Every structure is written in C-alpha cells, then in structure tokens.
Amino acid sequence: MNAIEITNLTKTYPGFALSNLNLVLPEGSILGLAGENGAGKSTTLKLIMNAIPRDSGTIQVLGTDNQIPAFNAVKEDIGIVLDEAYFPEVLTPQNVSSVMQHTYQRWDNAIYNSYLQRFALPEKKPFKDFSRGMKMKFAIAVALSHAPKLLILDEATSGLDPMVRDEILDIFNDFTRDPGHSVLLSSHIISDMEKICDYIGFIHHGKLLLCEEKDRLLEEYAIVKLSDQDFLSVPPEAVHGKKETTYGVEALVKRTQVSAAFPLEHTNLEDIILFLARKEEDV
Secondary structure: OEEEEEEEEEEEEOOEEEEEEEEEEEOOOEEEEEOOOOOOHHHHHHHHOOOOOOOEEEEEEOOEEOOOOOHHHHHHHEEEEOOOOOOOOOOOHHHHHHHHHOOOOOOOHHHHHHHHHHOOOOOOOOHHHOOHHHHHHHHHHHHOOOOOOEEEEEOOOOOOOHHHHHHHHHHHHHHOOOOOOEEEEEOOOHHHHHHHOOEEEEEEOOEEEEEEEHHHHHHHEEEEEEOHHHHOOOOHHHEEEEEEEOOEEEEEEEHHHOOOOOOEEOOOHHHHHHHHHHHHHHO
C-alpha cells in the first residue's frame, strides 16, 4: 500500500496554481519534498490533510480518500509538524499532555516524557517562552507520542542547530524502520533530504518537476564543465539545466544521453534541483 497517493491534484489561487500534481509515497519510505518558498509545498501538505479544498484530483492517505468521513479516523494515524508550532501560548508541556490524552486514543505519556527529556524541554515552562528551536522540538515530541503510522513534516528541522537537526533526522530514520511507518518531509534544507530520504519530489512554481528515488537521481545525472565551443557538441536533449561562467558552460546532463568522451563529474541533490529550476526558468 502507498502511504500517500496523489493523482492530478490542482489548486488555484489568484496569482498561483498548483498544477496537475502526481505524487506517491510508498509505505515504509521517506519522501522529501523540495522547493523554494512559495513553490506549493505547504499548500500540498494542507491539501493532503484536507485542511483546504482542492479544485480537482484525488488524494489517498493510508488507503483512504481524504474527503470521505472515514478520513477522520485515519487522522489518528498521522503525526503533523507544521512550519510553525501552534499551541496556546500559556500552556506548558505538562498541560499539553493532559489535553492530548483526550485528543488521541493512543496517546502515550511515557513516550512523550521520554522525548521531553531527550530534547531537554522543561515540563512547566509556558510555550510562549520557548525559542523557535524548542517549539519545533516540542511539536515533534507531540507528533511522535500517539503511535502514528505517517509523519507529515513541514520544515520540521528549520531553526535547529546542526547537532539537534542531525538527532532529529536520526529519529525520523528510526521511525521508518517499522515497514508500516512513512514520512513526508517538506524542507528547503536539501542536505537533510540527501541524508535520510528514499524519494525526492521537487516542486517549482506549482509544478512537480520530478519525483524519483534519490539514489536513482544521483546515478542518472552528472555535471559537465566545458568550454563554450565544446559544449556545442553536447546533445540538447541531454542537457537538463546549465549556467554560463567566465570559463565556459557548466551543465546538468543525463549520463545515458551523452558520449563517454565527455568528462562527467558526480553531482549531488542540491545541484540537480538548482539546475532543473534553471532549466524551467529558461523555458
């Protein structure tokens, strides 16, 4: 079963359109959703949770259409961390625990308290006095404490220092060791995605430019650095984004579409995304 399956999803606002999006998150996997601010990442996550109405298309979450009444029960199996943690400012983590016991049927205080200790979060400190990093860690603790099968994370590592980010990524990685657990991670920190994601989706100006296995992407693409004259010999269909420098042309190419005579360099996920965005801008 796919944890999330999106088909031909469209949502239009004045001046922006999420167009014909098709995306699949296989069960037991981590899918990283990349894109610049305003690309449509947060809109996609809201549509998945049916927090805003879609114009057309279908969305299945944990095998259930998210617009039927049965989806309310499915929400028990979803842990959510948004780009901003939304809790009443006067509540403490201790207060939130009392609330969540009456919200989620499988709320586990022991797990919750273990995350509070792991993240060094004070039980009796009001939420309004938390730093941004503390707020994000607190939201993650809540999301993981009711036995979810699916985590939906919108910039969940934003505002955290590198050591804490690395710890959080390990937690997400451990979460998917259970084959019934899945993660959808929206982030602008591409290095985080490269560390833990099995699949990568890239949204640019409301269009999904790719959604593929990460390892396949890294194997499929390469970088060439050539003089202007030598670059003329590269087949145009092989080029998936380029930039001109004072030394010539640097381009993203598909390995199978260029001659072995060209000097190919390994690329990384950030380069792939940046070059694909450049190609889209040049169209």
